[in-house]
Amino acid sequence: TDVPVLPGSSAMRNGQPGSTRFTHSVEIGDWGLATNLQSLISSLQSPTIIALGPLTNVAAALDRDPTLAQRAQVVAMAGKLGAPYPDWNLRCDPLAARRVLASGVPLRMVGMHLTLRTKMRPAQLQRLFGRDDALGRFLGRCVLEWRTRKRRMPFLHDVLTVAAAADPSLITWQPRRVLIGPRGFSLALRTGRPNALVGVGVDIDRFWRMVEGELL
Incomplete structure (x- = not known):
């Protein structure tokens, strides 16, 4: 199956340039430029959006297509339970994360407390x-x-997030009310109305069997 690779926003939700701190130099070839990212998302009846970076583009898509929150689901690599510091994706664009959480779109969050188990x-x-x-x-x-x-x-941070989208049973999920602070700090509360499913555990052995089964 062909998977389109499309460019997204170069600026955060507040208009500031996005960070390139973790940009790498491995060449993946010329995939071409997308002329309309929004038209692709809107053309899908029930899309699953996998967010491996800041939620800037997901928030923009929700702004432009109000029906997306009822049609789509989002699996995001975001958050870190029990940490005294924010994860990078939330820190880069906390306003976008708040927009996604407030939209009501079904959201699963795969945090660094899980992805750090994929070394x-x-x-x-x-x-x-x-x-x-x-x-x-x-x-x-x-x-x-x-x-x-x-x-x-x-660490296979991104791979675990994609695997969780393909097979949600890899992860133990709990409904939580997630709050995002101005610098990207997050709280996943057990009280109040939940706005996300937060991953709290992972079957790491089954994850590795899945990865090796796909690649070998």
């Missing part, structure tokens, strides 16, 4: 990325970029 082990690295084919070589370049910059084994 790769050397044996997995060899099995998944040691193959001499186009996919293996591309993934190997991505891992090399990570290890060069971070000096440690990679």
Whole structure:
């Protein structure tokens, strides 16, 4: 199945430029430019929107199409339970996160307290990325970029979020009332009216079986 890769907003909801602090240099090729991201989202009857970065584009889509909150569902890599600091995605655009939470769109949040459990082990690295084919070589370049910059084994933050969208049963979810502060700090309260399903646990062994089953 072809998956369109489209550019989004270059500025946060408050008009400030978006951060490129974690931009990497691995070339993925020329995917072309989207002329109308909104038309793609609006053309889908019941889209699942997977947000791997700040929620800027999701908030903009909700602004432009009020019916989206009733038709779509969102799976977002956002939040970190029990941490005294905000995760990067919420910190980058807290206004957008508030807009999404206030919209009523069904929202599942996969936080860093879960994605930090996806650190790769050397044996997995060899099995998944040691193959001499186009996919293996591309993934190997991505891992090399990570290890060069971070000096440690990679975490599959984004992959867990996508996997949770494909199979929500990988995650243990709890309805919570999520509040976002001005600097992206978040609280996931058990009291009050819930506005999101927050991931509180993950079947990490089944996640790895899923990843290896797709790539090997």
